[in-house]
Amino acid sequence: MRSRVATVAQRPLREGVVPVESPDALTTALLSAAARRRGARFTGEPIRVAVLDRNQLMRQALSALLARDPRIHVVGDACDLEQCIDYATHRAVQVVLLSADTDAATMIRQVGALAALPLGLHVIVLNSEQQPDEVLDAFRAGAFGYLPWSASVTELIEAIQMVADGMSYVLPTTAKALATGLRAPPPSVAPDSSRLGVLSARERSVLERIARGFSGPEVAEQLGITVKTVDTYRHRIHEKLGVHHRSDYVRIALDHDLLHRELT
Structure with a gap:
């Protein structure tokens, strides 16, 4: 079972769909990724990142924070999905940080639209909530990572590195919440x-x-x-x-x- 879990967690995701067959399998894969995520090393060119947040102050602050790290190159901060897609298309974006400060349906639509682009970019959802259903929905829509706003800068950089390599990423607390709190569909x-x-x-x-x-x-x-x-x-x-x-x-x-x- 261990080798199976490692394969699922490390395999690059394609076409915006998490390659696991059930919520339990997704939870297992994320728990495995959370346990192995420490120690990711920086090699090669800086990772090209775009920030999507309708709040100007938040996206500029996040962009300025990331710009201080030589492992990250922020190519732009977008206020809406259309602008973010333009950045992704013309600036070779590898990772999009998507702030889920709107309703869940809008977040799902944005993640799905970005994941469907034939560009190989990966989405990390940033949210104030860690509700199991919302985390699961984000991954099923095509997200590669999910972080609460309470995460540290170190954890954010780590998430960007691992997601850029095609690996799923959540904090251990999020993975445990999934393991214990997922509800069955009505x-x-x-x-x-x-x-x-x-x-x-x-x-x-x-x-x-x-x-x-x-x-x-x-x-x-x-x-x-x-x-x-x-x-x-x-x-x-x-x-x-x-x-x-x-x-x-x-x-x-x-x-x-x-x-x-x-x-x-």
Whole structure:
């Protein structure tokens, strides 16, 4: 079992998907990575990092802090996803530090969009929370690392180095929280194959967009329908799947791998 764990934890992740088959397997891999992470050595050129945070003071402070370390080259700090993608495309970014100071659905959408880029960049989520479900969702969306804001500068640099090498990274406290606190998906959103089959094509399109963080008016504009019609579809989705909150939509989308495909 030990050799299996080491293989999973060290294998480079592709196409934004953690190569583990269950939450328990992900937890095991992260625990292994946490135990082995100490002693990472700096070799070669500085790691090219971009910072994504809507708060100007926070991203500039983080960029200035990282710029003091010769192992890191901050290529830019972005206030939104579009600007970050531009940096990634034109400045050969290797690691993106993504501040999850918005709602969970927005964080999932941002991580998924960056992980889907054919550039080989890796995302580290920085968050004030270490809730097991949020950590798991971040990794399932394509993140390579997850750090609380309480982490030290040394731990942040360490995370950047290991993530740049294609290895997953969390603090031991986060890994232990995953090991003891992961909850099972609610029965109403269990990922059985028949779950989405009860939805019409348009209901599924609405579900996917809500899960990606789009508002009712944005969904209406994208689909060429009224906001009232969007509300009608949401009511039907609620009746068929028993979902109530946006987090339920995100959970269904993650369980059925809807966030790594083109919108329908």
